[in-house]
Amino acid sequence: MGHEAAFDSRALRQVLGAFVTGVTVITTLDRDGRPQGLTANSFSSVSLDPPLILWSQSLTAPSHPVFREAERFVVNILADDQVEVSNRFARGSADKFAGCATRPGLGGVPLIEGCSAWLECRRIDSFPGGDHVVFLGQVDRIERTGRQPLVFGGGRYLVAQPHDLGDAASGAGANIARLKAVRLATRALVELSDELDETLGLGVWGNKGPTIVRWEEASQPVSDNLRTGLVLPVLTSATGLAFAAWLPREATAPFVEAELAHDAAARGLDAAELEQQLAQVRATGIVRLVGTDAFADLYGTSISAASVPVFDASGAMVLALTTIGNTQRLDLGEGGRLVGGLRQCAATLSHRLGARSTVAANDSQENDP
Numbered sequence: 001m002g003h004e005a006a007f008d009s010r011a012l013r014q015v016l017g018a019f020v021t022g023v024t025v026i027t028t029l030d031r032d033g034r035p036q037g038l039t040a041n042s043f044s045s046v047s048l049d050p051p052l053i054l055w056s057q058s059l060t061a062p063s064h065p066v067f068r069e070a071e072r073f074v075v076n077i078l079a080d081d082q083v084e085v086s087n088r089f090a091r092g093s094a095d096k097f098a099g100c101a102t103r104p105g106l107g108g109v110p111l112i113e114g115c116s117a118w119l120e121c122r123r124i125d126s127f128p129g130g131d132h133v134v135f136l137g138q139v140d141r142i143e144r145t146g147r148q149p150l151v152f153g154g155g156r157y158l159v160a161q162p163h164d165l166g167d168a169a170s171g172a173g174a175n176i177a178r179l180k181a182v183r184l185a186t187r188a189l190v191e192l193s194d195e196l197d198e199t200l201g202l203g204v205w206g207n208k209g210p211t212i213v214r215w216e217e218a219s220q221p222v223s224d225n226l227r228t229g230l231v232l233p234v235l236t237s238a239t240g241l242a243f244a245a246w247l248p249r250e251a252t253a254p255f256v257e258a259e260l261a262h263d264a265a266a267r268g269l270d271a272a273e274l275e276q277q278l279a280q281v282r283a284t285g286i287v288r289l290v291g292t293d294a295f296a297d298l299y300g301t302s303i304s305a306a307s308v309p310v311f312d313a314s315g316a317m318v319l320a321l322t323t324i325g326n327t328q329r330l331d332l333g334e335g336g337r338l339v340g341g342l343r344q345c346a347a348t349l350s351h352r353l354g355a356r357s358t359v360a361a362n363d364s365q366e367n368d369p
């Protein structure tokens with residue numbers, strides 16, 4: 001029967017992919033006792049008492065006639081090192097089991113070795129479901145290992161990790177909050193760098209001042225000298241200025257004073273002008289440093305940079321997200337992809353760390369003169 005939908009099947013697939021699942025291989029024996037199996041992520045729990053589960057199979061799957069008849073099947077829940085097994089059982093092939101270690105379960109149905117868990121089931125019902133058939137299974141035997149499950153979402157394989165947030169939002173110590181922030185931001189940085197193809201850095205306030213703890217480089221790196229652990233000046237780097245603008249004055253003052261007194265690049269700065277510059281940074285929510293030669297020694301070229309703050313649940317700045325690039329090609333325009341992407345990423349991270357709003361965090365600044 002035809003169905004008129006306001007979306008195409010690709011869009012539907014993408015939306016369904018937003019629901020992340022584990023990955024299973026469903027195994028059984030055919031009439032001649034030969035093992036059959038296919039990769040399936042349609043598996044779901046149904047009932048605890050009685051213990052029931054379901055999965056669905058495409059009517060067009062070559063193995064469908066076998067599963068329609070089979071009395072028993074095993075749900076092998078794959079572990080995160082079994083991507084190869086998943087791919088192998090997702091391809092129509094004559095002998096998927098060749099070289100695949102298995103052991104016989106109830107009724108001789110093979111259990112694939114190395115999985116995260118197994119459910120040995122009896123098929124008790126099946127239901128038509130459009131181009132699929134839904135199989136309902138009663139669970140007879142279960143087993144579980146400590147292996148982490150393989151995850152599938154957005155059309156690709158993923159690994160499961162505990163949520164970084166945990167209790168970061170509920171007043172955990174500042175140091176724990178910062179560790180979580182770094183972990184969360186490290187992942188966000190990888191994605192942002194894939195999206196923007198620009199060099200991105202993650203700055204924290206270390207015991208020597210602004211410190212880059214992570215770089216993600218663009219396909220055309222601005223320099224091959226991107227050093228992790230790089231300590232930056234407060235007043236002449238975008239990352240440093242971001243911390244100067246948003247951290248409490250007590251934290252930054254010793255560094256600022258030392259630079260004003262001793263650092264050649266900063267010596268010309270006037271304290272009042274600096275305050276004005278920092279107020280401006282807070283008002284716009286971003287540091288822009290265009291065409292600075294301060295790092296020519298390090299990067300071998302004049303660079304531009306921009307930095308935006310990430311706040312934690314207490315409203316304190318925990319991280320700086322910084323981009324650096326060749327002055328000629330780095331687009332730091334307000335409406336541009338780069339600045340938009342940085343701002344968005346920082347806002348999302350702040351939100352996930354429990355900051356009520358980044359604007360509120362700006363407003364709660366107490367070190368404004």
Ligand SMILES: Cc1cc2nc3c(=O)[nH]c(=O)nc-3n(C[C@H](O)[C@H](O)[C@H](O)COP(=O)(O)O)c2cc1C
Pocket residue numbers: 023037038039040041042043056057058061062063064086089090091092093152
């Ligand atoms: C992650 C993943 C999940 C899948 N889930 C299902 C599913 O739930 N049901 C299904 O019929 N096919 C699913 N497939 C596709 C089958 O694994 C694939 O069509 C396989 O070739 C069928 O086995 P057969 O050719 O031996 O019949 C999935 C494939 C992948 C990679």
